[in-house]
Amino acid sequence: MIKCVKCGEVDAIAKSGIIRGKQRFYCKRCDYYFTQPSLLSPETHHHRRHQTTIMDIASALQISKSTVSRALQGHSDINANTRKAVLDMAHQLDYQPNLLALGLAKSRSFTLGIIVPEFINSFFPYIIIGAQQVANPAGYHVIICQSNESLDTEIANTNVLMASRVDGVVASVTAETKSLDHFHKFQRAGIPLVMFNRICDGLDVSKVLVDDYDGAYRGVEHLIQQGCTRIAHLAGPQNLQVGKQRLQGYLDALRKYGLPVYDELIVYYNLTKTSAQAAARQLLELPTLPDSIFAVNDPAAIETILIAKSKGIKIPSELAIVGFSNEPTSALIEPGLTTLAQPLDEIGKTVVQLLLHEIESEDDVLVPRTEILKTQLIVRGSSLRKPLVS
Amino acid sequence: MIKCVKCGEVDAIAKSGIIRGKQRFYCKRCDYYFTQPSLLSPETHHHRRHQTTIMDIASALQISKSTVSRALQGHSDINANTRKAVLDMAHQLDYQPNLLALGLAKSRSFTLGIIVPEFINSFFPYIIIGAQQVANPAGYHVIICQSNESLDTEIANTNVLMASRVDGVVASVTAETKSLDHFHKFQRAGIPLVMFNRICDGLDVSKVLVDDYDGAYRGVEHLIQQGCTRIAHLAGPQNLQVGKQRLQGYLDALRKYGLPVYDELIVYYNLTKTSAQAAARQLLELPTLPDSIFAVNDPAAIETILIAKSKGIKIPSELAIVGFSNEPTSALIEPGLTTLAQPLDEIGKTVVQLLLHEIESEDDVLVPRTEILKTQLIVRGSSLRKPLVS
DNA sequence: CTGTTAGCGCGTTCAT
């Protein structure tokens, strides 16, 4: 039983939205808005969290929330004065749209998910920055998940992104990811997915890659041109395309130049630091040392350099080394690490461009696209035995 | 005008939820559930995104969504068979709760925001990993924002987090952040905020810091013990407590040991790489060189080493260097960089623990807490002129 | 140009 606080009327009372947690009423008889006295003490009430809503703006201005909504969205058929009043009030009340409500209403969260195996090395961070540079201006923000090279965590990440109703997903899988069931969820739910760098077979989605085969080939070719003949490969996991392609580039370069392939010169590692150290030790403790090593990535190459140095092996004269990715540390270490630079920023941007294309496409059937970017050989001291031929 | 597809009845038709985008009906006369034939072609309809909801589970099982909701939450007063059926169906339909709806209904997003200036160096990534290790088990997930050392981006980040209705925020500000208006928003909205590492004055919130003063003091003391007397300081921005505290530790160590303070030996930088290089050059081009440099952090120390080496200055004999933070690169560079290690993992965990405490506190008034963690001096070649006294 | 209404998916009284 609500009584008008002004005239005492009981029957002509209508509800009129809720303000700051309190029900607001309107007395039709005396044209008066009021709220029911709160039962909570003022302090307690103050502690109650509340962020401004369009309803707050609406009742402050005595207009309907639809009008507020339209004004805020820049709808054209709205009175200029009304719009200004709304925008001013929104600013005054420090209004921030509730993205939860917005997402629920539009069935779109304007959020992209990005899953990376780690972000300790600067490889993925640079890609993420590139991704954000495209996503943010387009009105999307990004949830970053790191699987920490663990398949279980990766699966948990996909569930979180599903639950968050992201509009699209960008992913680079862990070294131990072989089955892709957890990614099929996105396809079943119609959520576009684009993979980059670390992909595995069996998923028909758009991809952004660098030409790993070509990069590896050129890296090994460079070693050959430096006079190396007994070239080892510290290889990556073979469930990942990166691992396979770079191994293939290595093999083909050897064959092309008529060098023999020795099985004991190919060792595999699982992308963890300890595994890299073990693999490097294995190569550097062979009865007959290799004269050079092509490592599948820079972190592995750097561990190799450290171990070689600790063993007193001279780089590059006794052992030349080439890595892959041009991590910032590869310029710091001595000697500098020869490596294949990847266009990280461009990878990040391209991934999100492909993703947004799919999200905003009206087409029923989307043909997955694959973008392949070029790598660039950066020659530093770790491989330089002869002056470079230009 | 809806007609029962079974008996043709028109009047006894009730709406019964919506399944996969289609309105579902119930004929009271013949006890038959049906959906209206879709006007869309099957393919188009299939393309329509849909993720399983409790309503889908409910109508698959012919029960109400309230029951499903309760079963899913593990409510006690629910029939064991019903619960099992619900859980099985949820699994079968690959149900993931809609966090947008959940957040809207409960006015809590179960999301924490974390703002860092950058994540190219591994300092912040390690802290983020520690933060996630506490947040995730507690049922929260984390939105990571990077301000890229830009105040404007930082302000935008705070707005995104406000709009996402995060339950709490963890932040480390940019080098150019002086005013804190954009953080006051969180306080006004009753959203707990905890700051770490980079804080500035004028915000009465909980904080997690390392003992910067003490670390700086011990770093400089170490240089003095190595026989250095003309010790320079490559200092950080003085709007940040880190910058001030480390400068103060430097000054007090000099005074304590009776060494003079030369103004020209204190140069400031704004935490960007180019600024670090400029500052290092300034010090290394003085008419009388310093015999050692205490840098406010490792990136600055490393730039200093590189420039010193390029100038042929011998480290540590002509120039000893001490950094701060124990970045992984400080172990790689030659000579190894002496530095003060910070417990990054612990910082991340502590920050989120404080934050969760505030979020879940029932108290009206929260007394901000400040946790100060210890640093550890790691001595490497960059400062080692004498054998260490144990 | 503006107000009214329904519904997005979920938890939560209030009934039964």
Add this chain to the structure above:
DNA sequence: ATGAACGCGCTAACAG
């Protein structure tokens, strides 16, 4: 033990 009804904040379709 279960169902119906409401509201969280917002957009959009439908009336004027």
